[in-house]
Amino acid sequence: MSSLFAFPGQGAQQVGMLHQLPPEVAASLVEASDVLGEDVLALDSEEALQSTRAVQLCLLVAGVSCARLLLQRSPAPDYVAGLSIGAYAAAVIAGSLDFADALRLVTLRGELMQRAYPQGFGMTAILGLDQATVERLLAESEGPVYLANINAENQLVIAGSETAMAAVAERARGLGAGAAKRLTMSVPSHCELLNEPARELAAAFAGVELRRPAIRYLSGTTARPVFDPERLRDDLAFNMCRVIDWHGTLRTAYERGVRLHIELPPGAVLSGLARRVFDQGTVIAFQGARLDTLDALLREEVSRTR
Template sequence: MKMFVFPGQGAQRAGMLRELAPQILEEASEVLGEDVKQLDSAEALQSTRAVQLCLLIAGVAASRRLLEQAPAPDYVAGLSIGAYPAAVVAGALGFADALRLVSLRGELMQQAYPKGYGMTAIIGLELVTVETLLAQVHSDATPVYLANINADNQVVIAGSDEAMAIVAGQARSQGAAKACRLTVSVPSHCPLLEAPARTLAEAFSDVSLKLPGLGYLSGSRARPVMSTEALRDDLAFNMCRVVDWRGTVQSAYERGVRLQIELPPGAVLTGLARRVFEQGTVIAFDGARLDTLQALLREEGSQRL
């Protein structure tokens, strides 16, 4: 079985839209009423809205190229904003609707916390140790929460800059290999974003969703979403829920996935998956030949016949 995975914020890079097919850039520009080619400059990517739109467009564009001459994957999954291109590829959410929703999503998140907040990755400590540190530091004045479980010894926290700096310092003193601020300007995947999530959920009432035509794995629940109501809930509220990416990849592997392709940009999810995939292949679109990826998709499909 095959799976496409889509990265979240932090994977973006300047110029990431330049090599995409002009048709999808024109399509996105028409929907949004602006030139999306202006969204991927280093300056523009300081905006959460621009980052999220770039990740959506890049993921859908690369998927379209892959699927021109290869069979569709059995599953899709996305980390945070990556859930939106995953839903588009699964046939559950129209691309135009996704663009409008992601534009609003980014604006809501940025407006809620324009400065002084963000996310920090901690590598080399067990989850229980990080949770203990969070409990010691968290308060109304210094809010900080668990945000992502990426691997057994890699988690991400979210909150105020002050609180994250305290947790990061204590994590290093307890042996963390790394504690670094991510290039994310909002405190995603924690209760601080519950209000923006509710507003986004209201916008979904005007959007028509379909049952996913492919297996859609929720990055927060680490299991398939089987109804349009559950999909609506997953997409609207994933900004304020902990991401269990470790569990999502493990769930896919246990369901028989043996080929994971990470859509642009970057290869962070590929590195995380290698810790789970005892057999099979994990590979990133970036840096790989298109015909090689398409051949892998055809080969994995033929093995099931």
């Protein structure tokens, strides 16, 4: 049996999310503030979270700081994986990317994405239709709109212009979609609209050292393990313009024996998706759980493998 740390992506952010973290993560918050030259606790207000940069930094800091806290007292997981921006926290915890470098790269990532599409674009979740049906609707669309996330077999996310997404959403409802909900995203992530910002980020990545993961890293785009540092560099730099296959990533983890899925803060969105795949095992979110409970679960998984 194996364990997985899963790090959420944009959309999971919560007002006050950094202020709600355990006091034991204070050192990580100070470290992040020193690297950025600003108080990270100022980034999680309702006003600040209107910025893509602030959202992505908050998710990175929350994920890394709480994963570090677990690792101080518990066995390391067998795998890490992150949805979109969550991949950066996963790479840090895998030992492949320095936290300071991740903070600088995520700052640039958020700025590039926001600058590319300041308004008129975003993402919409479509529930209740299969991938083939949604892709047919996208092919018939007259505006720029693309498949962005495969979160579950019948939970997909599209990205594009407001008008194109609205038209696809209306047609999806007509075909029986349970919901077509505009997400709190101002950027059309995980599609070709972000090809140019991704290339700019890749240029910045060129000067950053990446190491072979000490904890197995699952890519949220290919749904496969990544071992080579150069492949990891490509995976991180370009995940903003590639379709996220989170459903496939969870299936890969399960097929490889993962039976303990721990979602790092904030929230429990990924836990809901994991329960659809993990027929056996345990799915739990850090937020709302006791540290001794998480520690016991990780130790139990280690004992089962011996």
